[in-house]
Amino acid sequence: MCLTLCVCVCVCEIVIVFCARSVSQVPVAEGKSVQQTVEMLNRKLEQLGAVKQGNFCVDCETYHAGAIGSPGQPPKFLYVMHNSEAPLSCFALFENGPCLVADPNFDVLMIKLKSYFQNAKSNKVESRGARYQYCDFLVKVGTATIASSARGITVEVEYCPCVTANDCWNLLMEFMQSFLPSHIPGVPSMFGVKTDGVYSPSDTMAQYLELFSKLRKQQAATGSGMR
Amino acid sequence: MEAPPVAVMPVTGGSIHMMEYLLQGSVLDQALESLLHRLRGLCDNMEPESFVDHEMVFLLKGQQGSPFILRARHSLDRPVAPWHLRYLGQPEVGDKSRHALVRNCVDVSASHSLHDFLLEMGFRMDHEFVAKGHIFRKGALKVVVFKLFRILLPGNTENTEPLSLSNLVELSVLAPAGQDTVSDDMRNFAEQLKPLVHLDKIDPKRLM
Numbered sequence: 001m002c003l004t005l006c007v008c009v010c011v012c013e014i015v016i017v018f019c020a021r022s023v024s025q026v027p028v029a030e031g032k033s034v035q036q037t038v039e040m041l042n043r044k045l046e047q048l049g050a051v052k053q054g055n056f057c058v059d060c061e062t063y064h065a066g067a068i069g070s071p072g073q074p075p076k077f078l079y080v081m082h083n084s085e086a087p088l089s090c091f092a093l094f095e096n097g098p099c100l101v102a103d104p105n106f107d108v109l110m111i112k113l114k115s116y117f118q119n120a121k122s123n124k125v126e127s128r129g130a131r132y133q134y135c136d137f138l139v140k141v142g143t144a145t146i147a148s149s150a151r152g153i154t155v156e157v158e159y160c161p162c163v164t165a166n167d168c169w170n171l172l173m174e175f176m177q178s179f180l181p182s183h184i185p186g187v188p189s190m191f192g193v194k195t196d197g198v199y200s201p202s203d204t205m206a207q208y209l210e211l212f213s214k215l216r217k218q219q220a221a222t223g224s225g226m227r
Numbered sequence: 228m229e230a231p232p233v234a235v236m237p238v239t240g241g242s243i244h245m246m247e248y249l250l251q252g253s254v255l256d257q258a259l260e261s262l263l264h265r266l267r268g269l270c271d272n273m274e275p276e277s278f279v280d281h282e283m284v285f286l287l288k289g290q291q292g293s294p295f296i297l298r299a300r301h302s303l304d305r306p307v308a309p310w311h312l313r314y315l316g317q318p319e320v321g322d323k324s325r326h327a328l329v330r331n332c333v334d335v336s337a338s339h340s341l342h343d344f345l346l347e348m349g350f351r352m353d354h355e356f357v358a359k360g361h362i363f364r365k366g367a368l369k370v371v372v373f374k375l376f377r378i379l380l381p382g383n384t385e386n387t388e389p390l391s392l393s394n395l396v397e398l399s400v401l402a403p404a405g406q407d408t409v410s411d412d413m414r415n416f417a418e419q420l421k422p423l424v425h426l427d428k429i430d431p432k433r434l435m
Contacts, residue, residue, distance in 0.1 A: 065349060078348065097347050101338040102312070108333050112314055116289050116349075202338075 034143055034150040041141045041155065042130055044179040050134035056142065057084045058154075058205075059126040060212050063110065063117040078117055080110060081205050091205040095213065099202040122147050125212040127154045136160050137175055144215055151215045154208070155180065165199045244404040247315065247332035250417055250426040253393045259372070262396070262423045263361060266370055269419055270363035278373075279303040280358045281384050283342070285350035297350060299341050303357070303384055310341040318430060327410040328428040332401060357387050360394065367409075368416055371397045396424050 028037045046052070058081065065076040081091040090106040093099045100106075110117060129142030138158040143150050157176060162168040254262050267275060281303050286294040301310045316331030337344075360373025374394045376387035398417060402409050417426040 076347075076349075092344065094344075094347050098340045098343045100340055100344040103336045105333055105335045106337070109312070109314055109335055112316075112333060113287075113295065115291060116287055116295060 028153065034153060038129065038141055038143055038153055041153070041179065042132075045132050045134065045139055045141070048134060048179055050132035050137075050139060053131050053133050055084075055128065056131045056140045056156075057126065057128045058082070058142070058208050059124065060209060062120045062123040064120050065117055079209055080107065081208065083201070083205065083208075085204075086201055089201070091202060093202075093205060093209055095209065099206060101202055123216065125151075125215060127208070127212075129154075139179075144212065146215060146219055151219055154211060156204075163199050165203070245332050245334075245401055246319075246329050246404050248327040248329055248400045248402065248409050248413060249428070250327050250398040250413055251429050252396045252424045252426040254372075254396060254424050255393050256374075258423060259394055262372060262420070265420065265423060266361075266363045266372070269416070270365045270370065272364055275361040275363050277304075277361050278359070281355065282358060283355040284353045285345050286353045287348070287350045296353075297345065299337075299345060301339075301341075309336045310339060311335075312337050312341060318432070325407065325410050326414040326428065327400075328430065329410070331404075334401075355381070356390070357384055365416065367400050367402065368413065369397075369399050369401075371395075371399075396420075396426065398426050 028034060032040070042052075060079055060081045063078040063080060065078060077095065079093045079095070081093065083089070083091070088103060090102050090104050091099060092102065092106060110119070123146070125144060125146050127142035127144040129140060132139045132141070136159060138156075138160060140154075140156040140158075142154045142156070144152045144154050157172055159168050159172055159175075263275065279302065280300050282298055282300040285297045285299060287297070288294045296315070298313045298315070299310060300313070302308045312335040314331075314333040319329040319331075321329070355378055357376040357378060358373045359376065360371060363370040363372075372394055375390040377390050378384060379386045379388060398413055400409050400413060420426065
């Protein structure tokens, strides 16, 4: 199975996103495939007492701003993301730039803008998996795929009662230690930047974007080696 | 106790074929009260809803001939309400006997970061104005009677002056493409507003 060849280089990212959420990275288990590691994490959660509540999906499409901007400027990438946790919303972001939360008609608008923003369909990243509830926590373990090939694992941990990110980071870390293998993520970079400290869904999407960008870069790096 | 399953797929896409059917007219300030009085009688909502909106028109210039136009609108009297982004296509050149102007319309509700986001996308603001008026509904028909105000200092919505001595009246319906009975309903309604106001289809291209 060609996936096992990728295992040693592909890292599974943990997206920790909480009502207060956060994102980070976890290596795939030694000698196991992406799918096996995901199953292992799911079993651990079930052993803890978490209850499976359906599935989730987070996806990210890349639009390339080709026709606009002055020559010599680096090309701009616009990312349009969707999250099954917010099914009636569409998120549009620029990396390290503003984030727009809009309704699903924004996708229709992007079709109208197709001569200005081209959809790089091969760059679409998706993370799908099971959604678990454990007391006040929501955990989503997903397989991140780029063009139908599994590239990593995302784990999203949400602590529902809290909206102030900095107040519950320690609690999240402690909870993560109970089911994640050794590697626990550091505080996500954006928490330092937040002035008012109130968490919002666009912070979640920004974290997923950072994660997906890392996966894309890794794919680009290994892609040339694979041939 | 089994928890109900959560939706698997995020909802993507909207409707690409929504059309706006439009009739426009105007009334002088002196005649405004009579028109509002008649609309109160004809329309669904007993008390008309008033609004104060700030609209900005953004252009995106590409390599193609005409720029892409987007209209971003937000409420000044209900600041918490989401922003409204609107794309309007070219009027359909079709049946001359069709009573209303028909054009493709895409409406998107957006968060308050819309202005900065459009600038980041490469849009530049072309012009802005404040609209103050009333909105009425009759079934799917929407009647908006409003006055346009010119903004004297860019970005300052407190300092405005009226653009003219009249009020713009717009009768519109949002419907999927192909429903031509809509324009007949609109014409029938417009008949009831005569002679206070004459609503017509006005091709924006002819004004340029």
